[in-house]
Amino acid sequence: MAKQNKSIKNKDVVNDGSKKSGGLKLFLYLFIIPFLFALVILLIVANIAEVNVFEKAKELTGNGSKETITEEVKTDRLEEKVVTLQAQIQEKEAQIDQLQLEIDNSAKSNETLLVEQQRLLDEIEKLQVAQTSSKREYAEIVSTFEKMSAKTAAPVITKMSDAEALRVLVSLKPETVAKIYEKMTPENAAKYTELMTEQ
Template structure:
């Protein structure tokens, strides 16, 4: 029995040695082929991929594994690109909105500045007109002060109350008294009353 076991053990060892020898020889041959092909400029990995694609079962496995990796990574990249493009579009819309807001505010400020300038010009024109009116009125008052009360009294009595009051209140007191003496008693009373009301209001 022992001899039979030993012979089986020896035979199995011989088979293993032969298998390992063949495997080592094949690996060595493959290595030499890879080195030779790389020296000739042939891309061994591309060639192996082409060969594997020709073998039906292997090509299906490779396609499935590559497809999953490519699909998932491509989808992720596409999703990121879409997200970034959306963000860029949103940012551009915000920028345009802010630019239009700034532009409208600038236009509003320009309009306000123009209105302010126009108002200042109008105020200046009114002041000039007021100065001219004041000078003209002062000239009128001086004229009434220079002419005799006998001549000025009938003119004042024909004026409206407001105009007459304005002139009479600006004339010197002694000249005013002389003009009131030349008026009719009713006119003198009316103008005296108006002057008293105006002085109490001032």
């Protein structure tokens, strides 16, 4: 009887196992296999219609939208950089224009200064020629006074302006000046002597 009880229990266990596996088989045959078959048919139809099911799934789950948002953010950043760089380029171009204007003004100023310098050099040359001529003439005047007699030179010097007379007297030899002073009045001789000592 104990053997019989064991065999009955084993049958129950086998029946329970077959019941469990039968329910799983039934679920597999009725739901899973038709679902997989429908899914395969749906994928074939989507492939023929050239619809990318995986991208559509990403869009529905939100992964695709995140990528789109990040691409939009990248595009916006790139556009901002482009705008910033364009602003910098415009600023640099404005600086270049300003510097070019300063260079042009400087060139014009230099040109004006060069013209003025040339004019001054010409004027200096004329003055040097005049001075050389004046020195030559003055040397001739001094030479003439040297050749004149003291009696004739004294009245001429007293008639000249003090500056001219002083210039002539300074250029003459001391012996000639002494002879001219002898022919002058004491007041005039004293005046010219005082002028010569002040110089």
